[in-house]
Every structure is written in structure tokens, then in C-alpha cells.
Amino acid sequence: MPEPAPFDEAALVARARSGDDSAFGDLVNHYERRIFRLAKNITQNDEDAEDVLQESFMKAYGNLDTFQGNSKFYTWLVRIAVNEALMKLRKRKTDKTVSLDEQLDTGEDTLVREIAVWDDNPEQRYSQDEIREILDKAVASLEPIYSSVFQLRDVEELSTEETAEALNISVPAVKSRLLRARLQLREKLTRFFQRKGDDVFAYL
Amino acid sequence: MSEFLDGTCDQAMKRDLEKHVNECPNCWVVFDTTKKTLKVFKGMEPKELPSAIRDRLMNALTKKMAAKKCEHSHQDSHEHSEAATS
Numbered sequence: 001m002p003e004p005a006p007f008d009e010a011a012l013v014a015r016a017r018s019g020d021d022s023a024f025g026d027l028v029n030h031y032e033r034r035i036f037r038l039a040k041n042i043t044q045n046d047e048d049a050e051d052v053l054q055e056s057f058m059k060a061y062g063n064l065d066t067f068q069g070n071s072k073f074y075t076w077l078v079r080i081a082v083n084e085a086l087m088k089l090r091k092r093k094t095d096k097t098v099s100l101d102e103q104l105d106t107g108e109d110t111l112v113r114e115i116a117v118w119d120d121n122p123e124q125r126y127s128q129d130e131i132r133e134i135l136d137k138a139v140a141s142l143e144p145i146y147s148s149v150f151q152l153r154d155v156e157e158l159s160t161e162e163t164a165e166a167l168n169i170s171v172p173a174v175k176s177r178l179l180r181a182r183l184q185l186r187e188k189l190t191r192f193f194q195r196k197g198d199d200v201f202a203y204l
Numbered sequence: 205m206s207e208f209l210d211g212t213c214d215q216a217m218k219r220d221l222e223k224h225v226n227e228c229p230n231c232w233v234v235f236d237t238t239k240k241t242l243k244v245f246k247g248m249e250p251k252e253l254p255s256a257i258r259d260r261l262m263n264a265l266t267k268k269m270a271a272k273k274c275e276h277s278h279q280d281s282h283e284h285s286e287a288a289t290s
Contacts (some may be wrong), residue, residue: 021269024265024269025265028261028262028265032253032258032261033249033250033251033252033253034250036250036253036257037250037251046257050257050260050261053257053261054260054261054264057261057265058264058265058268061265061268061269061272062268062272112230112234115230115233115234116233116237117233117236117237118236118237118240122240122244123244131244132248132251135244135245135248136251139245150245154242154245154246155245155246155247155248157246157247175206175207178206179205179206182206182209182238182241182242183234183238185241185245186234186237186238186241189237189241189244190237193237193240
């Protein structure tokens, strides 16, 4: 069987813009899971995340003509998805405007409480499914303003600037939220990853 | 600290922080475990979409694509009929 062609975002976008729907379908296949994960991080439920997923790709398809190509297609798509997700949140909380710009920081969430050494490869203690569940739950428990920055910067490895552009927030906001997200996750994972060491013998 | 973790902070700060981290056991633990946190998450592939969600997405898109094609062909036939009457 021939190797699947490498993913070339710019070429697919160009083809999609000239009316090739199968190229747009390839873009959907490539990004649908990441957009769903992001939508779920922000809305924190499956039903809203599904609506956001659909609306985002429909809007992207309908507005392909307006996509300038100055930024990456994915950055543009994330921006659409974030707007859709925030609209969902606004509908839920009608008394309050919602944006990823809100300052909810109290500083308390980044206190370091857990000082325990971890194994060198702590993830190896768990099966693939278990580790995914642990990591997903940890990210899901963060406030959306942190989980969205963390997903784009540290999981998908977008640059600080791309993340700022996609989420429509400033570069300093990306940096400060990223640090908070990292420290909160470290705290949450310690329970699973700390070295058992001598304690193991207590159970034998 | 984020820049230290990413290796993007300047050399002088890097030296100072490295020195401190190596001398202060608590900071060493926080630094080391944060580094490991990043390592486990990096490049983590998202879960497959549940098939029902994927099917509904594809249906919605297929409809939208068909509607767009239909719109275009109406426009085309409109243009053609205008051309024919002029």
C-alpha cells in the first residue's frame, strides 16, 4: 500500500478554496478531534462541545473566501471555535459576559502544596488508557482560561504568538496562564506519579 | 519559571536558577515534576471522536456542501438564462 501523503495544510486550504470539497474534508479529518477537545475544555460538556464542533467547521467552510492566509488555517479555525464555545457559555450564564480575557486569578490555585519526588518515567506505571484518562481529567478540571492555553501551547506545541492570536488574548496573558496551568497540573498529577519508594514496603 | 522550563530565559537567569534549584531540595522537586508534567502531555493525541458525533458532523457538512453546490448551479443557470434572453 502506498504511504499516505503527508499533511499539507496550505495546499489543502488552497484546494478547498477553489471548490474542492474533498480537500476540506481532509482538513476536517485532521483537526476534528483537536477542535472537539478544545471545545470540551471550554464548555465542559459533550453536548455543547459537539455543537461547537459542528458550528466551527460549518462557519469555516462558509467563510473560506474570507480566510486571508496570513495566519495558519488551524489558528483561524481555533479562533472560530473559541468564539462559538464562548457563545455557548454566554447562553448558559445570561447574567454575565464571558471571555477568555476575564481575570479569575486569585493566585491561590498556584500555591505549591505537593512536594514529592516523581519516578523518572511516571507514566509507565499506567496503561495507555489509564494514562489518557488521568491526563484528560486533570486538564478538564482546570478553568477554561488555563486549559485552552495549555492545550495549544504545551500539548499541540503552538508558539506563544500563535496561541495569543488563536485565543484572542495578549502574549503576556498566554505566558502567565501557561505557568499557572503547568503548576496546577503538576499539583494534580502528583497523586498519581509520586515515587512510591519506601512506602511500598508498608503494604507488603 | 516557564521560560526557564522552555529554555528561553537569558543565560544569566538560567545560571542563577540552576544554581538555586540544585541547592534547594523543594525547588528541585517542583522544577523536576513540572518538567515531567510537560513531558507526559507533550504531543498527546486527542481521543477519537465518538462515531455518532463524527457521523452527525459529516452529515451536517455534506448537506452544507450540497447546498452550496446547488446555490452555485442556480446562479449559473440564472446567468445562462440572462445570457440567452439578452
